[in-house]
Amino acid sequence: xxxxxxxxxxxxxxxxxxxxxxxxxxxxxxxxxxxxxxxxxxxxxxxxxxxxxxxxxxxxxxxxxxxxxxxxxxxxxxxxxxxxxxxxxxxxxxxxxxxxxxxxxxxxxxxxxxxxxxxxxxxxxxxxxxxxxxxxxxxxxxxxxxxxxxxxxxxxxxxxxxxxxxxxxxxxxxxx
Ligand code: S3P
Numbered sequence: 001x002x003x004x005x006x007x008x009x010x011x012x013x014x015x016x017x018x019x020x021x022x023x024x025x026x027x028x029x030x031x032x033x034x035x036x037x038x039x040x041x042x043x044x045x046x047x048x049x050x051x052x053x054x055x056x057x058x059x060x061x062x063x064x065x066x067x068x069x070x071x072x073x074x075x076x077x078x079x080x081x082x083x084x085x086x087x088x089x090x091x092x093x094x095x096x097x098x099x100x101x102x103x104x105x106x107x108x109x110x111x112x113x114x115x116x117x118x119x120x121x122x123x124x125x126x127x128x129x130x131x132x133x134x135x136x137x138x139x140x141x142x143x144x145x146x147x148x149x150x151x152x153x154x155x156x157x158x159x160x161x162x163x164x165x166x167x168x169x170x171x172x173x174x175x176x
Contacts, residue, residue, distance in 0.1 A: 009102060013108065069095055
């Protein structure tokens, strides 16, 4: 078993929904870094971006992550950009094994096309998504303990695949 379990992945990869299922399957409490940031700022994520900019959001995100080191019994869902910062990439595996919920850019686009994600409010949201995905893919790969391709999976199947894949790992790869 693991102390905590961290979920990373692009916007629309299902981190929050799969995190909820993993929380009920494991009995671990679900923590979402976007929620921690919004609580700290007392603003919604789009409002933080609008009023204070992305850099400020990133600072709050790193502070939220630092606060999770040393905790136990958590499923930690993260924002899609959490892997951009080298400090975050170092902090994440200290919290627990990191599961990367991946999906093809086409599937991700389908899932986020009607959402209000601040970074996708551009003239060409699909092009922006592709660019961001390409820029981040190697960072997820670098940070993750395991990768689950959820393109053709339901949230429940994805949650089950995360647990099964982690079970198959050697114990030394699970230490967080
Ligand atoms: C972001 C993803 C969002 C949120 C913020 C920035 C990103 O979270 O943290 O809008 O940089 O990809 P989700 O991945 O839950 O949409």
